[in-house]
Amino acid sequence: MNPLLQDFNTPPFSKISNKDYKPAIKKGIEIAKAEIDEIINNPEVPTFENTTVALDFTGEKLNKITSIFFNLNSAETNDEIQKIAQEVSPWLSEFSNDITLNEDLFKRVKSVFDSKETLDLTPEQTMLLEKQYKSFARNGANLKESDKVKLRKIDAQLSKLSLKFGENVLAETNAFELHLTNEEDLAGLPESVKEAAKEVATSKEKVGYIFTLDYPSYIPFLTYADNRELRKKMAIAAGKKAFQDNEFNNEKIVLEIVNLRHQRANLLGYKTHAHFVLEERMAETPEKVIEFSNNLLEKAKPAALKEFENLENFAKKLDGIDHLEKWDGSYYSEKLKKELFDLDQELLKPYFKLENVIDGVFEIANRLYDLKFEEVSNIDKYHEDVKTYNVTDTNGNFISVFYADFHPRKGKRNGAWMTSYKSQQIKNGINERPQVSIVCNFTKPTETKPSLLTFNEVTTLFHEFGHALHGMLANTTYNSLSGTSVSWDFVELPSQVLENWCFEKEALELFAKHYETGEVIPMKYVEKIKESASFHEGMQTLRQLSFGLLDMQWHGSESSQTITSIKEFENAAFENTKLYPDVAENCMSTAFSHIFQGGYSAGYYSYKWAEVLDADAFEYFLEEGIFNKEVATKFKDNVLSKGGTEKPMELYKRFRGKEPKPDALLRRAGLI
Template sequence: MTPNNPLLQPFEEAPFSKIKTEHYQPAIKEAIALANAEIDAITASAEAPTFKNTIEALENSGETLSRATSIFFNMNSAETNDEIQQIAQEVSPWLSEFSNDLTLNEELFKRVKAVYEQKDGLNLSVEENRLLEKHYKSFSRNGANLKEEDKKKLREIDTELSKLSLTFGEHVLAETNNYEMLVTDESKLEGLPESEKETAAQLAKDKGKEGFIFTLQYPSYIPFMKYVKNRELRKELSIAFGAKGFQDNKFNNEDIVLKITNLRHQRANLLGYNTHADFVLEERMAKTPEKVNDFLEELLEKAKPAAEKEFKELTAFAEELDNIDHLEKWDSAYYSEKLKQKLFDVDDEQLKPYFQLENVIDGVFTVANKLYDLQFKEVQNVDKYHEEVKTYRVTNVKGEEVALFYADFHPREGKRGGAWMTVYRDQQKKDGKNIRPHISNVCNFSRATSKKPALLTFNEVTTLFHEFGHALHGMLADTTYTSLSGASVYWDFVELPSQVLENWCYEPEALALFAKHYETGEIIPKELIEKIKKSANFQEGMQTLRQLSFGMLDMAWHGIDPSTVKNVKEHESKAFENTKLFPDVAENCMSTSFSHIFQGGYSAGYYSYKWAEVLDADAFAYFKEEGIFNKDVATKFKEHVLSQGGTEDPMVLYTRFRGKKPNPEALLKRAGLIH
């Protein structure tokens, strides 16, 4: 082992300060060699294959590799630079090849198959059985039964795909970072709150410029679109935002989208599936593309009339207010915000003073304490990759370690947009020890300015709760094997813990714990909470339509044979036909920056946000019946859902918690789409 490479040494906590960029490549190379040696030891065994010497040994192989790659790819998302991106391009094909070597290893598959074929007589626990099935399927679904020449083809496809999705993401990040709008005339920013102006002025000052700078990062982009009266400037920023990856430059993603979708389709065909969606959905609660399309269509039928009615109201309002006779996409957020203020007399600027970032963090911790008896203590002695990262030790009522939690809240040049939960160390039980997980939340929230602390919009508050719901799924994991631990569950089940936690943001009993005015300490007034609750369903039809359109676009790429698609924009426009409210913008294309499906893991899975909403509305209805901090319901949720990871079929786990299958009406009622 390389003696001075920190990524190759066993460590309790990620040694960020010791890791240099030049460590990544050699560490990953050596870790692959180590993992291969562990696999060779399994296949070279003279003993007959057993659950222990084959399935468990396979599960425990590659630990050094997964530790090194988890740190590396997390850095590529949260703190990247040109060098790291270059390394990602180099090591991704190695990892793809390693993964193929594993699933196409005939000797290994023979041993796994031998154990699988005698599983009924092995007296395995529920979790062991699930692990055996998972490993067997990872071979059979990924080419173990293919002919030699097809295996070769599969390897080529996987290597190409791993590179393309990285490049896709790099292009989106570059397009986001390369754009800035400098406004020198303050009068053009009429409507924009002072706090947002301060941030924009600070950004201009940091870049040595006079005036105000706005970017395509969400904390800059969203307030601009919501509040700036100047329609031309809104148009300019909106078009720039929607043109990411769709411009005539070296960051154009159109070819990449076509290549990715075609390669995914070829891969699925090679493995005996009709489309990429058929392949993906076999391992989801939804099971088939037909079921997903039916699910989306059924929701569309309920949401579309409401959306069209809301759009009409918005159009009439804009005409009455500013004589605008037809709404464009860059008018949507602005007039929606104005209409919301008129109808509910509430806006983000009124709410933000009650949501100081530190208080919201305390709030989500208090909610977790009341529900699951967790305690969070900020500590300074944990190594971190950036000075802005906060670190917490998480313990239970007995003071025993539950998890280590990292939180990274603000945008930086090296950080991709959005918000996510990730893991540095998985929970597992090994050698008589319950090894506890290291979990991280990464977000892009507005920063403090020289005059004010970091104050969150209500949307940012729900995002923080959402990601923390994922974090709880990781922290409370209590399984034997890492590949079944925490959020290692079916993709359309993974959003349940995150989405259900968002519900507490609307409850007076929960808000009273943390929504305090940053200057006066006054708890958020009851009438403001009422307004939040009343406005929660504002334009729910339009919001639902928007989410459904993304799910339908995803299926339009992955539920078909895309080989005849020549024009990305045209194909996208067809997919949006049934959900379209605003006129099309010629310069814009969603697919070319749809990172969820072309860079993240959501291909043929974007519907899962709505799918999980059905589960979360039904689950929260149970909490509401018994009390939102009811210990019995919380304990059931922890024991049957959060701690179980992927050890059983999600519907079995959910039904065990709820006592029955989920009722979709709970979602439609909550959304105000049925009464």
């Protein structure tokens, strides 16, 4: 019996073997097709219930199976799973096209859509109907037959290419290791970093220390290692991922993806991929995104240039370095930060034991949103590192299942993300609650120390947990509008706003306690964390904007079709935001997974866009108190629980009472 085809509440991870996936996905597609046929063959006149709602509830079995499969392909993959992903992805894009390009189905959807003025729908029902109609129209339902065939071909190619892109990046990440046996080469590195590197070496049956391109190994090395040549070696290795003359090179794949996206947009009647994508975002057009980015750039660039000059002078004074290179940035920034604020990341780490930070974020969720988290051992998991929780409200009502997976390992991609195994929806009068997961890559505990987080890792945990709250607190009728199913440039608001609590004394005192003594983080450290929060904010802003503008160059300009050299194209895109000298061996685009594998194509700007929203939203909390129940309830009722049921700006204004302005962000960043 295939466990994926049985009825299950939470995923039966321990029962699933790789051979189960393909037959289960095949069967899931069959079941979903039968559900679609039932809608098409319904002899009754198309109505909101028998067409719009019925269509929203199709494919549940398939969604459950694919969410398990693709989540594991990111968090616990192997060669076999990657091979299956390459096989099933075209099936799924073909199936998706079978729906959106099905003329009989579209006729019914259009018939309901055309009569919407007479239907007396709620705002949520109207949103479902409009989104559904647009998902057909924007994905080729109005195309002539020969163009539909072209579209199917493009979509199948794109799904395979983005998978291959990600596999190449992961392979390159895993392929590199810096193996050191000379103690002198470790100068500057904190004990905890050395200990972790020693454990990696031991696990590979080698003596000495091994540093990898996994973030918990790579970032501390670049931040603390005194040996400039070794920093350079690490930085160049990271920067040339999938840009080397080997089987994992992504240059051709990037150009193919960009070309296919452009062709797809043109086929659907849009000027570029960015015009297609942004039509359904808060930003609306590429022109608006570029104007928004350039306005911020104008404010940030003078500050960034000044900060960079100060950093160069500091490095010159300290070590006689004439020109700062990319592998010097983190190292000298950390030293300068320490000098300016007397703040050392390593001094802070003992106050951020992972378990305490988890308890802290849970307590904050309790104070703001009345949530309780209970760790349980009766929920199946895919790896022993994963923690599982039941989430209830203070009245004991069940809210969500929550999974958390915190440490790096071989089959797990870098970075941090939130995902779900089941979305919330109300079906047959029952409010079906969600199953939400966060995946991070934090330093593992060692023999002598628990997992101690850097302050950046603390904010990362809060960020992903903010996304998780958006999923957990969902309370909508339709699953396609539930939780994080919102405009892409609105989705980062709940995650980014929660990061603000990491900087507040009242919140830090709940969880920032020394792992050995239990002493609460000293007030002077809290003040320094706050003071240093806007340290190098100009440079950080420039960096974020540079990624967003590169994304827009790839996807918002027609000239991207004529590119022969990715490197030259990229350098031109970075011209206005560049601080460090270029490194010939390195290329950003070939490992820019957000836009070539994740869903951020023509959407990377949304991090900055959401920062404007989050700074403005948090200013409201600061005015009334960071644990103010009234403001928290407004945020929960108008943002977190509402998903994509209304236009994001309407939801935001209902929470805040007015439209957001960038002033709060510029104030917080010290740029005005």
